[in-house]
Amino acid sequence: MAPLPTPPSQPEDTHDSYVGLLAESAEERARERGWTTVRSLPPGTMITLEYVAGRLNFEVENGRVTRCWPG
Template structure:
């Protein structure tokens, strides 16, 4: 049987630090901190629930990040 792959390391980062920032600033900061994938979504977006290692998600409304989560 083949060994299970080891996921790449992801940044040791607190998602709450992005809440309140402008989405552009939050995306730039996330990229600088090493997140491989960053996406910004409008509130209530329909998204799949798969966990993608290294991805940071932002929910933004009225020009500010209102929620942030990993995966």
């Protein structure tokens, strides 16, 4: 039987720590912590649900992060 693949690693990070930050500061912090892709989205944006390791998503309203999730 073939071994199970090892998923790519991603930074150990607390996603809630980004909520409330200015979008630019949050993106800078995420990149410093090792996230390879950072995506900022307005509230209610329709997105596909494919998971991308190393990507951090921000929902941004009025220039501030209101929600954050990996993938």
